[in-house]
Amino acid sequence: MPTTTIGGHEVHVDDEGFMTVYDEWSEELGKELAAQIGVDMTDEHWAAIRFLRSDFPEQGETATLRRVSTVAGIPTKQLFTLFPKKPAKKMAYIAGLPKPRGCV
């Protein structure tokens, strides 16, 4: 499994660059990851990312967009504004989690 250096931290990633070790992530690193894909983190961005982080250990998989909107209460429209074009994958990337596997 490859490793890569993000903001001075060496982390394990998959072939695409998604982090693979849950505990290697920190909010500081999340900010660096966001910067890599052109996302400037605000409190609203963090609300979504923190939900993903806390939901993952309980569910064993990354929350889908639908789960973020229904369980965390962040409207779908807002998610598309915060993380344009590919919100589910971008959120997973910033949160240091695998891509969501659910269809909906």
Add this chain to the structure above:
Amino acid sequence: MTTDQTPIVPSFDDDETDRKLAIICSKGNLDMAYPGLILANAALGEGVETHLFFTFWGFDMINKLTMGDLKFSYIGNTAMHPPGRFGVSMPQGLAGMPGVTAATTKMMKKQIADLGVPEVPEFLQQIADSGGHLWACRMSADMMKLTEDDLFDEVEGIISASDFIEITDGAQLLFI
């Protein structure tokens, strides 16, 4: 084990394309409503411009009076089996008995809900919120004597087949 100097970053925007998807929804059965909705939702999540065109029986998916109450019958569907019981067939004759459609509909709705997948109206709202475009077929509206007031609020307009072809210029197309 490799270590790269340049970080490995997914190419979220590098692969930005002008890819478009057009989905024609022509069925009003519960089980035939979902393929289009799921694919539209997936395409939108990948940044693909998506248009849905509702025609004929597909109008039941956007008619306010029917959209929340689509039904599933296994009449003519020889693949039907009780949930999880593969290889056990359901007699076709039973499918037409009173109450059977209600029971099979309830069963399918529960299976869909158990996966966290929304019902049709909520799903269409999610698609609209994700930037999807919903269009109603002019000929179907005229046949059924329906106007925009009768249709789900997020439907952008009642348009002709040629308008739809024009709007979806260059799109990949699915007919369901």
